[in-house]
Amino acid sequence: MTPGVTRYVDVASxxxxxxxxxxxxxxxVRQEGLEHxxxxxxxxxRDEAWKYTNLSPIADxxxxxxxxxxSTAELSAVVAxxxxxxxxxxxxxxxxxxxxxxxxxxxxxLTLKPLRDALVEDGALxxxxxGQRALAAEQAFTALNAALLEDGAVLRLxxxxxxxxxxxxxxxxxxxxxxxxxxxxxxxxGEGSEATLVETYASATGVSxxxxxxxxxxxxxxxxxxxxxxxxxxxxxxxxHVGGLHVLQGRDSRFVSHNFAFGGVLARNEVSVTFAxxxxxxxxxxxYVGRGTQHLDQRTALDHAVPRCTSRELYKGVxxxxxxxxxxxxxxxxxxxxxxxxxxxxxNLLLSEHAQADTRPQLxxxxxxxxxxxxxxxxRLDAQALFYLRSRGIPRxxxxxxLTYAFARELVDAVPEGPVRASVEGLLAPKLPGAPxxxxxx
Amino acid sequence: MTTDTLQELTRRPYAAGFVSxxxxxxFPPGLNEDVIRALSEKKGEPPFLLEWRLKSYRHWLTLxxxxxxxxxxxxxxxxxxxxxxxxxxxxxxxxxxxxxPEILRTYEKLGIPLVEQQRLQNVAxxxxxxxxxxxxxxxxxxxxxxxxxxxxxxxxxxHPELLRKYLGSVVPHSDNFFAALNSAVFSDGSFVYIPKxxxxxxxxxxxxRINAAETGQFERTLIVADExxxxxxxxxxxxxxxxxxxxxxxxxxxxxxxxxxxxxxxxQNWYPGDAEGKGGIYNFVTKRGxxxxxxxxxxxxxxxGSAITWKYPSVILKGDDSVGEFYSVALTNNLQQAxxxxxxxxxxxxxxxxxxxxxxxxxxxxNTYRGLVKVLKSxxxxxxxxxxxxxxxxxxCGAHTVPYIEVKxxxxxxxxxxxxxxxxxxxxxxCRQRGISQEDAVSMIVNGFCRQVFKELPMEFAVEAQKLxxxxxxxxxx
Numbered sequence: 001m002t003p004g005v006t007r008y009v010d011v012a013s014x015x016x017x018x019x020x021x022x023x024x025x026x027x028x029v030r031q032e033g034l035e036h037x038x039x040x041x042x043x044x045x046r047d048e049a050w051k052y053t054n055l056s057p058i059a060d061x062x063x064x065x066x067x068x069x070x071s072t073a074e075l076s077a078v079v080a081x082x083x084x085x086x087x088x089x090x091x092x093x094x095x096x097x098x099x100x101x102x103x104x105x106x107x108x109x110l111t112l113k114p115l116r117d118a119l120v121e122d123g124a125l126x127x128x129x130x131g132q133r134a135l136a137a138e139q140a141f142t143a144l145n146a147a148l149l150e151d152g153a154v155l156r157l158x159x160x161x162x163x164x165x166x167x168x169x170x171x172x173x174x175x176x177x178x179x180x181x182x183x184x185x186x187x188x189x190g191e192g193s194e195a196t197l198v199e200t201y202a203s204a205t206g207v208s209x210x211x212x213x214x215x216x217x218x219x220x221x222x223x224x225x226x227x228x229x230x231x232x233x234x235x236x237x238x239x240x241h242v243g244g245l246h247v248l249q250g251r252d253s254r255f256v257s258h259n260f261a262f263g264g265v266l267a268r269n270e271v272s273v274t275f276a277x278x279x280x281x282x283x284x285x286x287x288y289v290g291r292g293t294q295h296l297d298q299r300t301a302l303d304h305a306v307p308r309c310t311s312r313e314l315y316k317g318v319x320x321x322x323x324x325x326x327x328x329x330x331x332x333x334x335x336x337x338x339x340x341x342x343x344x345x346x347x348n349l350l351l352s353e354h355a356q357a358d359t360r361p362q363l364x365x366x367x368x369x370x371x372x373x374x375x376x377x378x379x380r381l382d383a384q385a386l387f388y389l390r391s392r393g394i395p396r397x398x399x400x401x402x403l404t405y406a407f408a409r410e411l412v413d414a415v416p417e418g419p420v421r422a423s424v425e426g427l428l429a430p431k432l433p434g435a436p437x438x439x440x441x442x
Numbered sequence: 443m444t445t446d447t448l449q450e451l452t453r454r455p456y457a458a459g460f461v462s463x464x465x466x467x468x469f470p471p472g473l474n475e476d477v478i479r480a481l482s483e484k485k486g487e488p489p490f491l492l493e494w495r496l497k498s499y500r501h502w503l504t505l506x507x508x509x510x511x512x513x514x515x516x517x518x519x520x521x522x523x524x525x526x527x528x529x530x531x532x533x534x535x536x537x538x539x540x541x542x543p544e545i546l547r548t549y550e551k552l553g554i555p556l557v558e559q560q561r562l563q564n565v566a567x568x569x570x571x572x573x574x575x576x577x578x579x580x581x582x583x584x585x586x587x588x589x590x591x592x593x594x595x596x597x598x599x600x601h602p603e604l605l606r607k608y609l610g611s612v613v614p615h616s617d618n619f620f621a622a623l624n625s626a627v628f629s630d631g632s633f634v635y636i637p638k639x640x641x642x643x644x645x646x647x648x649x650x651r652i653n654a655a656e657t658g659q660f661e662r663t664l665i666v667a668d669e670x671x672x673x674x675x676x677x678x679x680x681x682x683x684x685x686x687x688x689x690x691x692x693x694x695x696x697x698x699x700x701x702x703x704x705x706x707x708x709x710q711n712w713y714p715g716d717a718e719g720k721g722g723i724y725n726f727v728t729k730r731g732x733x734x735x736x737x738x739x740x741x742x743x744x745x746x747g748s749a750i751t752w753k754y755p756s757v758i759l760k761g762d763d764s765v766g767e768f769y770s771v772a773l774t775n776n777l778q779q780a781x782x783x784x785x786x787x788x789x790x791x792x793x794x795x796x797x798x799x800x801x802x803x804x805x806x807x808x809n810t811y812r813g814l815v816k817v818l819k820s821x822x823x824x825x826x827x828x829x830x831x832x833x834x835x836x837x838x839c840g841a842h843t844v845p846y847i848e849v850k851x852x853x854x855x856x857x858x859x860x861x862x863x864x865x866x867x868x869x870x871x872x873c874r875q876r877g878i879s880q881e882d883a884v885s886m887i888v889n890g891f892c893r894q895v896f897k898e899l900p901m902e903f904a905v906e907a908q909k910l911x912x913x914x915x916x917x918x919x920x
Contacts, residue, residue: 048510052848335837335838338837348849350849350852350854351852352852353851353852353853354852355852356848356849356850357847357848357849358846358847358848358849359847359858360844360845360846360847361843361845361858361860362842362843362844362845363832363841363842363843363860363862364840364842365832365834365840365841365842365862366839366840367834367837368834368835368836368837368839368864369837369864370834370862370863370864371862371863372861372862372863373859373860373861373862374843374858374859374860375857375858375859375860376845376847376856376857376858377856377857377858378817378847378849378854378855378856379854379855379856379857380852380853380855
């Protein structure tokens with residue numbers, strides 16, 4: 001084991017030894033997570049899945065879980081800024097803050113429970129559901145998350161339940177200490193249900209915020225269910241973030257993911273979708289905007305395991321200063337998955353001569369009656385468009401800002417009008433060129 | 443479309459699958475330093491080359507066979523291969539009259555009549571039979587232009603200074619597992635040198651033939667185009683039909699100096715194995731070119747043969763304004779596997795590269811495009827356009843696209859597009875409605891699919907490539 005791995009193993013062992021009253025099944029889940037993590041170790045750039053991402057900020061960092069959320073009253077202003085109208089759970093440094101949370105107005109048919117409560121109350125159910133979509137045996141970070149399993153949320157949609165109001169999970173890190181937060185989110189959507197879930201990750205201290213968030217979300221969509229999922233990841237520029245979203249889609253279900261990656265010195269956002277029933281439809285949208293020395297790594301995997309499913313994917317990157325953006329999108333069409341229709345696009349805009357982009361769209365196709373296409377582009381702003389604007393008296397800097405905004409805007413526009421879009425706009429604006437560089441995040 | 447017509451057509455025999463009765467000098471199987479010494483001695487090589495071979499061999503011993511590729515095969519026993527096989531006669535002939543008539547007949551059967559070619563066609567041919575070059579045509583005419591076109595062994599004897607300078611300069615002996623093996627045991631191949639400002643008066647061509655059983659073919663091709671010169675080089679390959687797999691691990695190095703152009707075309711039709719995947723050639727090849735200022739290297743390949751094709755002809759765009767191109771058609775039928783693509787490494791300013799890859803999978807074939815476009819910091823205004831299309835004929839085959847794009851310079855413009863589809867029912871219906879048979883319609887559509895690549899081939903080769911594609915595909919549409 002490398003020193004980094006040893007440190008995390010120690011941290012997790014201490015965490016597990018802390019509490020002897022834990023139910024046996026949970027103890028086992030954590031124990032197995034720890035064993036898998038110790039076996040897998042931290043990925044290196046020699047691992048194909050991590051080829052372009054150096055994890056030294058994680059390997060070298062001395063991150064430890066926080067015992068409690070502490071006194072959170074002083075954070076209410078930050079929460080007020082980031083909170084959406086509707087029910088929400090708020091976590092501070094990875095721990096639930098009951099006084100900042102509010103599940104009032106939760107629509108009928110929806111249950112939203114803090115994970116720590118659900119672990120006690122619904123043990124039998126969770127034992128069967130946790131770790132089904134995200135596999136600790138295969139992914140080091142899922143294993144580490146399992147080893148530290150404690151906080152997070154469980155969202156259940158009763159069959160036929162319809163919710164217009166977004167449910168928000170707000171994860172704040174104070175940002176003044178190297179805290180390791182390991183939230184686990186479980187979504188189980190019954191047949192024909194429909195809902196919107198927003199995960200917001202932010203640092204309370206703004207630009208300088210540090211800490212390591214290792215989040216895992218597991219989603220199971222029943223037949224004909226529909227989920228809109230938003231991930232607004234905008235921690236401070238010193239933070240480290242690894243997020244995994246794993247989805248299983250039932251027959252005729254619809255899943256839309258909007259992945260906004262703005263924050264962190266190192267952030268990895270993974271989305272994997274498996275179609276388990278015919279007629280499923282998935283849309284994966286992503287926008288990553290980096291500057292300074294940010295490293296933003298996006299990975300998506302679409303597994304067309306059954307016939308007649310549709311997937312659409314658009315990821316865009318805007319990279320300024322010395323930022324580096326990477327994209328790896330895998331589309332797998334299995335032998336029986338006839339009449340699959342899949343389209344994938346990755347477009348990268350480099351704004352500075354030191355910015356970098358790596359992109360790997362990947363198709364693996366084993367069925368013949370399919371329509372699959374992918375495309376990837378790396379380039380800078382269109383010189384003609386710039387000239388056009390300048391010829392009309394718009395200063396260069398302003399023209400660049402406008403064009404960059406237009407480029408990113410496509411993904412903001414994909415978000416239906418309302419409080420979520422407003423929240424995205426609020427987080428994006430300070431990231432674009434020309435914006436003041438002092439206060440980047442919340 | 444019925445599967446019957448499909449099967450009927452795929453059963454078409456491999457036309458180049460005969461064995462020639464040529465007496466051969468063959469080393470017993472096995473590989474160690476003594477074998478390499480014996481090989482070197484047999485070929486009368488200077489000490490520097492033997493040293494280089496031994497250095498490569500020692501390095502090879504430290505390497506592990508790569509496993510990242512999307513192809514599977516039974517482990518190769520490198521001690522069960524014979525590393526040298528030569529038709530029994532004095533290897534180099536001054537005139538074709540001295541060549542074993544059986545060998546000439548072999549080439550005639552393959553459609554490469556060396557004798558006639560002398561008179562009729564304006565293509566100079568170097569024919570490599572198992573491990574050694576048996577004949578090179580048109581030497582005089584080429585010599586007048588100052589062009590050196592000879593077998594590798596001859597180049598070792600007559601132009602050691604050129605070899606010493608360029609051998610391993612593009613693909614170092616330590617490059618990869620198979621390149622290291624080749625560097626240790628390469629037997630023959632072709633050497634081309636085009637002097638400054640010369641436009642090679644004819645197409646140059648090498649024809650590779652594996653005849654003996656239990657041998658590997660490890661040839662090495664080195665082409666050096668000096669400043670401002672031009673050469674078009676063709677390569678063709680066949681092997682007899684055998685039940686066992688044979689290894690072909692070649693290395694091709696291209697050096698295009700300032701303002702030079704090298705056009706390298708390959709029609710690869712090694713024996714692909716039978717319908718059950720028995721036998722066939724493992725075609726594990728390292729091909730790379732280095733383009734200096736304003737130079738251009740263009741790879742065109744039509745890969746229809748081999749049980750496994752695994753190669754990535756690449757271009758290092760070192761000089762400013764240099765150009766790299768890669769045009770490829772790869773076809774896999776039955777149990778064939780292909781993992782092929784290219785690497786374009788942009789180092790110089792204003793460098794441009796184009797990649798057009800067409801993959802066709804039929805039967806239970808697996809076809810992977812794997813490519814890298816890398817734009818380094820120094821490559822101001824680099825430009826790349828990549829297009830990878832896959833055509834699937836049958837529901838048991840696979841098509842995979844694995845591009846890597848790495849951009850470290852913001853002025854770069856890199857585009858990648860890929861699509862995967864099958865032949866549309868509407869396209870077929872349109873053709874049938876106009877009285878074109880199902881077969882012809884499919885062949886027409888497939889040819890149309892590959893047109894962009896075929897038009898890059900020299901004419902005679904384009905015709906051959908179309909025919910090959912027809913044969914390899916026949917009936918596999920259902």
